Amino acid sequence: MTQTTPNHTQTVSGWAAHDSSGKITPYIFKRRENGINDVTIKILYCGMCHTDIHHVRNDWGITMYPVVPGHEITGIITKVGNNVTNFKIGDKVGVGCLAASCLECEFCQSSQENYCDQIQLTYNGIFWDGSITYGGYSKMIVTDHRYVVHVPESLPMNAAAPLLCAGVTVYTPMNDGGLLVEGGGGKRIGVVGLGGLGHVAVKFGKAFGHHVSVISTSPSKENEAKNRLGADDFILSTEPNQMLAKKRSLDFILDTVSAKHSLGPILELLKVNGTLVLVGAPDKPLDLPSFPLIFGKRVVKGSMTGSMKETQEMMNMCGKHNITCDIEMVNPDQINEALQRLANNDVKYRFVIDIAGSKASNL
Known part of the structure; x- marks a missing residue:
């Protein structure tokens, strides 16, 4: 188990907790190169889930510091691997809780990979290459395309972000x-x-x-x-x-x-x-x-989250019925304040971090 591998050559800026105080500070780290099954995503927005609080404070005793939280991610694809046929550069996409699974068990084979015994999460998980996964409190992410969904054109990217988990x-x-x-x-x-x-x-x-x-x-x-x-x-x-x-x-x-x-x-x-x-x-x-x-x-x-098939079905349904989350936008320098307010249930109803500074965008 390592933080990175030799393939992690891309420098990324993000925000991480380094101990159980849960305080989030700017953090520079490495992500892997875009592989043949990967897509690289410029992150625009990332929702803040109550699970983020548990992880940054090590409430469950499983946190691997430094931890970069965030599993309600929306952004734009900037690179695609050679094996990727269902996404292209410029696509609006989302990344939720899942980063990897065994792909072979009965659950993976029946589109229930969220119940795979070897499931690994978007952050604080162990990817196939042995590296620790870092989440969406960052400027970009490299993700296996099998754990990415399309965001319908009709949905605003900020209010759609929490749909990836909530x-x-x-x-x-x-x-x-x-x-x-x-x-x-x-x-x-x-x-x-x-x-x-x-x-x-x-x-x-x-x-x-x-x-x-x-x-x-x-x-x-x-x-x-x-x-x-x-x-x-x-x-x-x-x-x-x-x-x-x-x-x-x-x-x-x-x-x-x-x-x-x-x-x-x-x-x-x-x-x-x-x-x-x-x-x-x-x-x-x-x-x-x-x-x-x-x-x-x-x-x-x-019931826990959902499979990738269910996640795409949910996104399509929300696009059809114009359903989004009610959100409050925060800047990265307000993450700690937002986490404390989230712990106090002082938000209606989901914080979303404006990662790319795109409040004026129509995306």
């Missing part, structure tokens, strides 16, 4: 649940948490004609949910009477909350045979009582 993370379980089918609306779905993931889930649900309820511990979110995002209902989960009134009313619930909480009261909102999908990643075990499962024949399952 978007596909909610798309995959909603699509698995049969909720994102044209003409298939009419389900009653709940979204727990109105943040970077939750607000996209509300948009997806409404685009396909479903009745969407936002479930939150914050009374202040009701106005945002209904008037800003078009949610049909708001359930304050700290109010027992509201929770009781909505008992057995929902077909499907997507739980995006990354803090420890009990699933019991949320499960009671589901109809018999209802499904609760977890996409948040609390650092402590959740409370899961058995009775709401047993007496409602309910299912609790998890």
Whole structure:
């Protein structure tokens, strides 16, 4: 395991954390030359995910410093390898969470490479050549073309960036649940948490004609949910009477909350045979009582990001329905402030770093 290999000859400027303080500072490093299966991308924008906080602070004990975060990347292709036929110079593209997988296991062979045992991530992963991967808090990136997607021309590159993680993370379980089918609306779905993931889930649900309820511990979110995002209902989960009134009313619930909480009261909102999908990643075990499962024949399952096929499908769907993330733009010198605000849930709903200084651009 090495930071670089002899093939890493391209000097790149970016921003990295060097220890568990999580402080981000300018960082000059090396990227590999563009290989036969690679594309080189000039990064325009990079979204800021809550996962970035966990990595820069080593909350999970797996960080390899220095770490260059960022896995919600949009940019323009500047170079393509000889084996690359589906991209060309000038294409608008996106890079999400995945950088490499084994390409041979049952999951890779069935377009579920995000569940490959050997999956490596866009940053803080180990690439095939043994080098540590660096993410999108940087000016450019070299990526294997199999882990790159096209960004539809109709989508602005800045507001599309968080779709590469937040978007596909909610798309995959909603699509698995049969909720994102044209003409298939009419389900009653709940979204727990109105943040970077939750607000996209509300948009997806409404685009396909479903009745969407936002479930939150914050009374202040009701106005945002209904008037800003078009949610049909708001359930304050700290109010027992509201929770009781909505008992057995929902077909499907997507739980995006990354803090420890009990699933019991949320499960009671589901109809018999209802499904609760977890996409948040609390650092402590959740409370899961058995009775709401047993007496409602309910299912609790998890879901992580999505495959490259699903990511491209999600991007195409967003292009068709003109769905983007609600974002707040920041400059690179505001990264530390934005990370702290993100940790405090003080953003509506996703920070995006203007890497290339392209705020005036129409891209």
